[in-house]
Amino acid sequence: MENNLIPWIIALPFASAIAIGLSGRFSTHDKLDEEGIRKHRGMIHTLAVGSVGLSFLIAVKLFIELHNPDLPARVLTSHVFDWFDITIPSASGFRDVPIAASFVLDSLSGLMTLVVTGIGTLIHLYATGYMEDEESYARFFCYLNLFTASMLILVLGSNFPLMFVGWEGVGLCSYLLIGFWYETPEYAAAGRKAFVANRIGDLGVLVGMFALVSVAGSFEFSEINRAASMMNGEFTMGGVALGTTATVACLFLFLGCTGKSAQVPLFVWLPDAMAGPTPVSALIHAATMVTAGVYLCCRLSPIFLESPTAMTVIGVVGSITALMAASIAVVQREMKRILAYSTVSQLGFMFAGVGVGAFSAGFFHVFTHAFFKACLFLGAGSVMHAVHAHGDADIFKLGGMKKYTPITRATFLLSTAAIAGFPLTAGFFSKDELLLGATTIAMNETALPSWLGWLVAISLFLAATMTAFYMFRLYYLTFTGDYRSADHGHDAHGEEGHDEDAHHDDDHHDHAYDAHPHESSWQMWVPLAVLAFGAIAVGFLGLPHAFHLPNWWGHWMDASISHLPGFGPDDEVTNMTPVYIAMTLGVAAWAIGMGLATVLYREKNEDTFTPKFPKPVFNFLFDKWRVDEAYEATIIGGNRGLAKFAGRIDKSFVDTVFTGIPAFVVKMASWLFTRIQVGAVHAYGAVLLVGVLGLGWWFMYPHPTLDVQTSTDSAEITAAPGLGYTYRFDMDDDGNFDFPQAPQALEIDFEDDASRMQIQRVVARVRAAIAPVRWPNDRSALGHLKDRNRRIYELHPPTSEIADLQRILQNVDGVEAIHWHAAGHERVFGDAGNAAFDYNEEDFVGYMLTVAQADGSEQEMRVLPELTIIPDSFFPRVQFEGSPPRVGFDENGRIKIFPTATVNDAGEPATRPDSVLVGGVRQDEPFLLGLGSFATVAQYRMEVFPIVRARVEVRNAFGNTASEEIEIVLKESAPERVALGGEVRR
Amino acid sequence: MEIGLGAYLGLAMVLFGIGASGFLMRRNALIQLMSIEVMLNAVNIVFVAVNRFHPADHVGQIFSFFVIAIAAAEAAVGLALVIALFRIKKTVESDNADTLRH
């Protein structure tokens, strides 16, 4: 159903971003007094929070509309404008695929929109408090709003290119916001790293997109998903078969997901992205943007389900990511860094879920994760704000924060419980669903291998255990125990100290934090409270349906996400073993992790556990598995070496060949030209004379240029005028000049007998041209249903695959049978193309297919040659077997056509009589063809034209002569008039 | 012998050739300017003569009229240039007007 409100969800934050961005230049501190700055900031956060909030309200309204029982498909669309057409190759050449700026709000994108705008509003609100000391206030909110708008385009775009606009937009905003404090080189580098890693992934998205489009023939997600069953064909690239289209496309798309959603091997940018302000980490790098990959997989779930190979790869990569990131998080010591690795790990959970076909569960985890991870990041930000830590906060210099920041502590605790999988919290339910998906695969017969299920289940169990452990470690070290920065001097933390910490976050040990932390303002704790409530409550949307509990989530998502057979929300679970195993694993992971952390860290002031790891293990984990170092040594190092090599080439070779040689040439040319530039008037005059002599030479010879003006009753042939020209005309092609003393122009009046008789002979010529009559309008494309309503079909036989033809016929509604009339007999292709038939493209050319329809009517289809006017040798398949009709003359010299050629060019008997139509009537006998009439022989069109061939000879004053010939094809009403007086002769 | 259009055109061509040869041969800027006047006049003859043989209107004569006007302007500017040249070089030899070359 069309709904015009959808674009406004995007337009509001976008307009706000532009307004705030343009206002930024007035906001610098030296231009405004304090009051002015306050007012300006008031305007900025009213706009920023207000626009996103309003978007949220619209999204809620539309989300409620989705529940309308009249809308069983739960899809609202909005077509804003036609964007552009793109020409893609198809089996029959090229065709245009339109791309529209249109948006779709269905159950999937509706929920995602709620998350983006809802959590976005809270984080915008939080940021107004968090960024209060920031000078580039306007810039921050401009980027943040722009991000929101881009994310909404990504989510709501109904087609791939539009989604890609959003995909790139969020990447850009992520880059801008990570490098928000760009004066610090490390932060700018982090932004660049994120950008580059994402570009690698984006290439994958593009390749995947075009792979899908090449088969589906449309960019719309709905069309692509509908064509999922066609994705099993072999996909070749540059002649190399790479696997089925689904596998290739899904793997390339997943490459894009590994970039955007920080999976192995492209996850390295996300921990560094914590260089940005904390609200950014919460909104972009935890709640929304990084889940775009999961969103894409869910959006194209029918395609992914077509490729078990790709699913297996996704499951394995997700598992590895979950384990690896969790193991790193265990030993880290900065708040945001731990949360960042936690995010990577949780994204791994989601992809592992997607990999075992639990799309709905994966997206459920996206949803719950958005709440508790946003809350955790904002809580971390609140703590850092409390102690005036910039960049990141070392948990070993915190401790006992529950005394100073009680609200933050409470919300943080709730979210930690949720992420750790404390029973009945949101994280518990969503993790349980993921584990259930894995164990079900492991223990049931499905398209996916059962080892994948076991692998995912065990990895997720281990990762979940570690998650519970490190999250509670983080909580205990931050909020319990003693405040470990309290005894440090206060002097280092004035306004300068504030900046110092921002720019040297590696020097944690040298600087302690503010000795007197304080609770944050209401703008900051209200979002925390809301998100913490969500972290506890939203899990109840997806109660496990195996126990016949109401599972709202599964039913809701079923409208837009596909699932493996037996995985539906209404399918009865027969085998309860996987359910119990999943539950046991989930609860055990939480119990072990949290129990261990409680024993080791509760009310403790130092880490007594992780330093006891064997040194190499600890260092390996602390150094994040040395992935960055590995990249530095291989890809980056290799690239740098290549750059150095290229630089040397540039200096030696390019500078010589492309700079040195042209410079030398120019130098030589300038030397030459300065010699020519003599400065003597006479020399210039002499050069001028060269041109004058050329002119004289041209005058020496006559130049008759014949020009013809024909009308219905006369033709005028005019030769060009010239000095001293005399003209002689020959009008009948016999070599003798009929008009020896002619004027410059000669007029033939068809009405006037005397004038007409001047043309002593008319040359008639039969002209056969390939002129296919297209059915029923001019445009044709391979097997296209041109117009559904008018039931006009075109078949385009010279296709390479019989399947194409069959598919076309299958897609035509109500086609009963197809009759083929050719070669004097009739063949019937079974019903609706189900029957196989031999397909020889030559048999079809030029003939009719009759399509009988369900309602009893018949429709003719004309089979056309592939190209219109192509030399025969170039396109042999439109040639006649028995050579084109022979042209002869009867005893009176009139043109006679013999439609049936008895032998072909090779002298063999012709196998097929050609159907000849004259005036629409079939002709099998030889017949006479008058001037001006035409006959159609299969795809050949034969016409008879009188042709006047005029030749003029011109003599000029020097006695030089020149002649020119021109052919006038008298096509209009002239022919029959000419025929009256002219003698028709070959 | 009948005098026709050809005679006028031939005469104009010869006069034009004399003017052009003078312009090319002489190096006295004053004489070169006069050669240009001769050439312009030769062109005028063509205009007037052709007009006489196509007497429906006076386009040829009008054109000659404009040519005369432009020739007067050209003479004025050309002679001013000669004076300027003479002031700098103390000569009217056109070969000496090659300062820009260096």
Add this chain to the structure above:
Amino acid sequence: MTTAGFVLFAISSVIAFFSAIATVGARVPLRAALFLMVHIISLAGLYLTLSAHMLAAVQLLVYAGAVVVLFVFVIMLIGPASETKPTMKNMGIRLVSLIGMILFTVTLAFALVSHAADWVAIETSFGTVEAVGHELYLNTLVPFEVVSATLTVAIVGAVAIARKATEFEVGEAKAARQATIDALEEARQEAA
């Protein structure tokens, strides 16, 4: 063509031919100017054979009366220096271009002479001041005004070129020249 017309054409064309040669060939510019006047008058005679009365008058007035006088004034202004000595400088180029020009002229003149056309009967008003003026002011008014503007511009330009520079202008030019030299010097020193 009437006999009188033929006679006028013969006399005028012969005078035009020789006076043109004398103009371009004269050693002394003053003589050349006088031959140019003769040439112009003979052309006016030719115009009369072509019934271009108005144009013949304009030819005499503008050319003989104004342009030639202008030439004579300039020759007087320049004085003896207006006469140049014959030299062999650039003689190669000059001879080549002369030969080329003669070839071209002869070729084209030969082609043109054979161009035949019949004398057409004309109205008595053809070429009169009234007829030409009518045409000039009715059909070609815009080009006519443009030509007058061109003439004005040419006169202003001629004055600007030919007049002497004032003291102020000389000073300005000297100062500008000095500034350029200084800038170059500075740049040179900086480069060094």
